[in-house]
Amino acid sequence: xxxxxxxxxxxxxxxxxxxxxxxxxxxxxxxxxxxxxxxxxxxxxxxxxxxxxxxxxxxxxxxxxxxxxxxxxxxxxxxxxxxxxxxxxxxxxxxxxxxxxxxxxxxxxxxxxxxxxxxxxxxxxxxxxxxxxxxxxxxxxxxxxxxxxxxxxxxxxxxxxxxxxxxxxxxxxxxxxxxxxxxxxxxxxxxxxxxxxxxxxxxxxxxxxxxxxxxxxxxxxxxxxxxxxxxxxxxxxxxx
Amino acid sequence: xxxxxxxxxxxxxxxxxxxxxxxxxxxxxxxxxxxxxxxxxxxxxxxxxxxxxxxxxxxxxxxxxxxxxxxxxxxxxxxxxxxxxxxxxxxxxxxxxxxxxxxxxxxxxxxxxxxxxxxxxxxxxxxxxxxxxxxxxxxxxxxxxxxxxxxxxxxxxxxxxxxxxxxxxxxxxxxxxxxxxxxxxxxxxxxxxxxxxxxxxxxxxxxxxxxxxxxxxxxxxxxxxxxxxxxxxxxxxxxx
DNA sequence: TTTACGAAGGGTACTGGGTACCATAGGATC
DNA sequence: GATCCTATGGTACCCAGTACCCTTCGTAAA
Numbered sequence: 179x180x181x182x183x184x185x186x187x188x189x190x191x192x193x194x195x196x197x198x199x200x201x202x203x204x205x206x207x208x209x210x211x212x213x214x215x216x217x218x219x220x221x222x223x224x225x226x227x228x229x230x231x232x233x234x235x236x237x238x239x240x241x242x243x244x245x246x247x248x249x250x251x252x253x254x255x256x257x258x259x260x261x262x263x264x265x266x267x268x269x270x271x272x273x274x275x276x277x278x279x280x281x282x283x284x285x286x287x288x289x290x291x292x293x294x295x296x297x298x299x300x301x302x303x304x305x306x307x308x309x310x311x312x313x314x315x316x317x318x319x320x321x322x323x324x325x326x327x328x329x330x331x332x333x334x335x336x337x338x339x340x341x342x343x344x345x346x347x348x349x350x351x352x353x354x355x356x357x358x359x360x361x362x363x364x365x366x367x368x369x370x371x372x373x374x375x376x377x378x379x380x381x382x383x384x385x386x387x388x389x390x391x392x393x394x395x396x397x398x399x400x401x402x403x404x405x406x407x408x409x410x411x412x413x414x415x416x417x418x
Numbered sequence: 419x420x421x422x423x424x425x426x427x428x429x430x431x432x433x434x435x436x437x438x439x440x441x442x443x444x445x446x447x448x449x450x451x452x453x454x455x456x457x458x459x460x461x462x463x464x465x466x467x468x469x470x471x472x473x474x475x476x477x478x479x480x481x482x483x484x485x486x487x488x489x490x491x492x493x494x495x496x497x498x499x500x501x502x503x504x505x506x507x508x509x510x511x512x513x514x515x516x517x518x519x520x521x522x523x524x525x526x527x528x529x530x531x532x533x534x535x536x537x538x539x540x541x542x543x544x545x546x547x548x549x550x551x552x553x554x555x556x557x558x559x560x561x562x563x564x565x566x567x568x569x570x571x572x573x574x575x576x577x578x579x580x581x582x583x584x585x586x587x588x589x590x591x592x593x594x595x596x597x598x599x600x601x602x603x604x605x606x607x608x609x610x611x612x613x614x615x616x617x618x619x620x621x622x623x624x625x626x627x628x629x630x631x632x633x634x635x636x637x638x639x640x641x642x643x644x645x646x647x648x649x650x651x652x653x654x655x656x657x658x
Numbered sequence: 659t660t661t662a663c664g665a666a667g668g669g670t671a672c673t674g675g676g677t678a679c680c681a682t683a684g685g686a687t688c
Numbered sequence: 689g690a691t692c693c694t695a696t697g698g699t700a701c702c703c704a705g706t707a708c709c710c711t712t713c714g715t716a717a718a
Contacts, residue, residue, distance in 0.1 A: 191695085212674060223697040228676065298542045305541055327603050331578045338574035342567045363567050370610055431667085452703065463668040468705065 192230040192240070194220050199237040204285060208238070208293045235299035238286060242303045245275045249307060253314040261318040262332060262372050265311040266364045269340040272307060273360050276344060280352030287348040308337045332371050339363040432470040432480070434460050439477040444525060448478070448533045475539035478526060482543045485515045489547060493554040501558040502572060502612050505551040506604045509580040512547060513600050516584060520592035527588040548577045572611050579603040 198220040202211040213234055217224045231237045249268050256264040276283040290296040315329035322328075343360035438460040442451040453474055457464045471477045489508050496504040516523040530536040555569035562568075583600035 213676090214674085225697060225699095226695085229696080232676090234675070298538060301541045301545055302538045324606065327579065327582045327606060330582050331575050331606060334574040334578035335571050338571045339567065342570050366564065366567060366571060453705090454703085465668055465670095466666085469667080472705090474704070 191220075191222065191226060195222070195227055195230055196237050196240040199234075200282075200286075203238065203289060208234075208289060208296060233299075235296060238289065238296055239300070239303060241275050245272055246303075246306055246310065249310055253310065256314070260372060261315050262336075262368060264318075265315060265333060265336050266368060268311055268314075269307075269336050269364065270357070270360065273340065273344060273356055276348075277352075277356040280356075284348055284352040287345075304337060304341070308333045311336060332367070335367045335371065336364065339367045431460075431462065431466060435462070435467055435470055436477050436480040439474075440522075440526075443478065443529055448474075448529060448536060473539075475536060478529065478536060479540070479543060481515050485512055486543075486546055486550065489550055493550065496554070500612060501555050502576075502608060504558075505555060505573060505576050506608060508551055508554075509547075509576050509604065510597070510600065513580065513584060513596055516588075517592075517596040520596075524588055524592040527585075544577060544581070548573045551576060572607070575607045575611065576604065579607045 195216065199211070199216045202215055202219060205211075213227050214224060216237070217227050227237075231240075249271050252271060253264060253268055256267075290300055312326075312329045312333035315332055316325050319325035319329060340360055340363065343363035344356065346363075347354055347356040347359045435456065439451070439456045442455055442459060445451075453467050454464060456477070457467050467477075471480075489511050492511060493504060493508055496507075530540055552566075552569045552573035555572060556565050559565035559569060580600055580603065583603035584596065586603075587594055587596040587599045
């Protein structure tokens with residue numbers, strides 16, 4: 179057989195290791211696969227594995243480190259818009275990483291559901307995303323009362339909503355529209371926490387008021403949705 | 419010297435181990451203390467340690483398992499009130515556990531800040547609280563649209579707010595009022611997510627409305643506070 | 659009193675992740 | 689060709705966690 183791809187550029191060892199590891203994990207389970215098995219399968223030395231992955235768990239999530247760096251860069255470059263929108267967009271960066279490799283993500287989801295150690299590891303990764311978002315929000319609100327509290331609560335909400343949408347998509351076998359699922363989930367957070375104050379206010383609008391009417395007894399989150407809708411409509415009206 | 423306490427009832431081995439472990443952790447650090455050190459200090463066999471603590475990390479948080487059981491029982495016994503209030507009260511159960519031993523909690527906080535492994539372990543514990551709360555909320559809202567999503571987001575918010583207040587208290591050296599700190603933090607969550615619908619509505623109030631006036635451009639969370647205040651006032655008025 | 663039994667603790671050997679330290683090879687640079 | 693630097697390999701070790709079996713002791717039944 180001939181190799182028509184020219185001089186075969188060998189793929190980076192990190193990828194080789196991650197693939198070998200994942201194949202073995204799917205075949206005989208995470209815990210019943212030793213690092214020695216992995217390096218034997220990849221044909222490299224044991225020492226090399228730990229050069230590329232600080233722990234066995236890391237080999238299951240080979241892209242998170244890069245994604246976390248992406249998110250940090252994204253938020254550092256974020257402009258003056260609504261900070262809550264920015265962190266929602268940041269969450270979508272993570273989603274995109276999952277959505278890029280649907281079958282891999284779905285298989286890995288099955289793995290993490292079974293292995294407590296992987297669940298814990300994933301928690302620690304998710305926590306770093308959350309801290310990154312909370313740090314951004316806190317910087318944006320620096321000086322405001324309760325900035326840290328609001329930042330942490332909103333970051334936690336965004337992460338929870340994102341994960342809800344993501345898991346829903348993963349459970350469906352990665353067949354639906356991941357983005358739509360997550361957008362729907364994030365909508366709830368944006369409706370409640372999205373800050374109208376961050377939109378450029380109409381000039382000299384300090385004393386303008388809106389009037390909102392809502393059925394008494396409605397859940398608060400529906401009231402909030404109406405408030406936001408009213409604010410949007412009002413904006414549109416005054417700008418028209 | 420005489421022992422005037424009568425027949426000295428030896429304290430349970432679990433407590434002996436936890437105390438010996440914590441003393442050593444504070445003295446030379448978590449990672450530089452081996453399980454062999456602990457059992458030698460406690461004067462028992464190595465095997466006994468793992469009978470009482472599934473891992474070395476567990477010895478640092480000896481009360482979480484009991485507290486988690488308490489929370490589960492508390493939520494199972496919770497009545498028909500506002501579910502969000504119930505999970506806020508559930509969070510206060512956790513706080514109470516910390517507040518019962520201030521100096522221990524503060525010292526342990528220093529430990530967990532330093533040791534990544536302990537941070538990760540704590541994350542996994544916190545996650546179990548969060549899952550317990552989310553499960554309760556979802557059951558209470560069974561059948562409602564987006565029940566799971568709202569349950570997860572609100573549980574995450576409550577946990578984040580609780581942790582914010584708790585950490586603030588821990589950083590102060592455990593000297594202030596932990597309950598007040600956490601109440602203040604939870605107030606933000608309750609203002610946004612507390613469901614007016616769960617309060618017994620005025621009879622035949624289906625089509626009643628409230629009118630709310632707020633400065634346009636105000637942050638959404640302030641708007642929400644006003645909405646809730648308006649609802650409270652309206653209730654008081656109609657009942658008077 | 660003796661025997662049976664079950665709970666609490668102990669001991670030993672092993673697995674396997676993770677680290678420290680050193681050795682080696684290959685390519686680039688001077 | 690000598691000198692680095694980087695990528696990789698190898699060996700030995702530490703220690704958490706597990707499997708398996710043993711001892712002890714108090715209690716209850718015989």
